[in-house]
């Protein structure tokens with residue numbers, strides 16, 4: 001018996017064994033011999049997606065390398081590599097990912113499997129960048145799928161939650177390597193809300209962080225730029241000051257509204273830097289938190305954010321972390337929360353040392369009233385009826401699962417409850 005926990009510490013499991021196969025043959029044998037299998041990437045999901053009492057697989061050591069297509073528009077990449085390793089390897093070859101999220105330790109497979117996304121009104125999630133998969137199936141055999149090869153398996157696998165097989169390599173769209181200019185500044189929420197369409201159109205990536213008790217936001221944009229000397233790695237949030245305020249707020253929650261106003265004097269100072277895209281996108285997140293995120297039709301995003309902030313203020317909920325507001329393009333992936341057109345995304349966090357369950361339940365009701373659908377990797381309380389109501393393709397998804405994994409080797413208890421299978 002082994003022990004495993006996710007990044008935030010809120011999911012704990014006791015797998016029979018944790019294996020790190022080095023070759024595809026070893027991987028195939030491990031899957032064929034196992035009763036139950038889940039794969040873990042970097043364990044950054046807040047939902048119990050990787051939980052298992054069977055075999056837990058890590059693929060970071062699996063053989064494989066980046067294979068660049070002759071037209072340099074796509075690459076096959078090892079699915080278990082962290083985005084940090086992958087983006088550095090791509091940069092060395094003069095290539096970049098189309099978009100990235102806030103951090104980069106996630107595995108390519110884990111990020112794709114959950115629809116992980118960054119920000120950008122015209123840019124889809126990482127799952128939209130994937131156009132082919134090499135999967136080890138329940139019998140341990142390797143199968144390839146893409147839009148023209150086993151198309152139904154491909155459609156389901158595009159946002160898979162690890163239900164169809166173990167991804168060993170993923171073919172992704174890439175761009176010629178580019179630099180980004182990052183700008184961070186403090187702005188009034190009222191101004192950002194009024195000018196949101198203009199601000200979203202002005203740069204390739206736009207997002208903001210807003211504390212529930214502050215009227216200002218930390219406004220962040222990224223835009224392609226010519227290289228400049230003097231690049232330094234850095235964070236969008238000053239974590240040392242933030243940790244100090246969080247610990248004070250945890251000891252005296254009544255101080256949180258005033259602490260957040262003080263925080264905004266420290267955070268959101270105007271800064272600018274230019275650097276390689278793969279080093280500008282990610283920040284370090286060393287302060288542990290728990291997170292719920294819902295995705296909305298873009299027109300509902302800001303109104304729902306305002307509702308959620310008003311609710312927290314009215315009830316004086318001790319929420320220590322800021323909301324994060326981002327934009328994403330619509331897509332056509334069966335189980336993607338962005339598959340109904342242009343989207344807005346609201347992340348709601350709480351310091352992991354403070355209670356989060358009660359507030360998450362209350363704010364989830366606000367998010368659902370705004371026609372939101374949850375990020376699959378982050379806290380939500382959907383059940384099988386909700387999933388079917390929100391996703392017309394659920395039955396197709398589950399049919400492909402039943403065909404490819406008839407004995408349910410790849411499903412765990414929480415996912416079986418979620419889908420009612």
Ligand SMILES: Cc1cc2nc3c(=O)[nH]c(=O)nc-3n(C[C@H](O)[C@H](O)[C@H](O)COP(=O)(O)OP(=O)(O)OC[C@H]3O[C@@H](n4cnc5c(N)ncnc54)[C@H](O)[C@@H]3O)c2cc1C
Nearest residue numbers: 041042043044045101102106107109110116117162167377
């Ligand atoms: C600090 C932090 C910041 C984050 N920032 C963002 C963000 O900016 N944007 C965003 O959208 N999300 C964000 N997330 C969520 C995160 O991107 C997702 O939880 C993502 O799935 C994590 O990747 P992982 O490699 O840790 O996957 P894991 O949590 O390890 O696994 C996720 C799922 O993928 C499956 N899986 C993993 N590897 C394989 C494989 N080889 N084959 C088949 N299935 C596999 C697992 O079984 C599981 O179902 C963040 C999370 C944290 C903790």
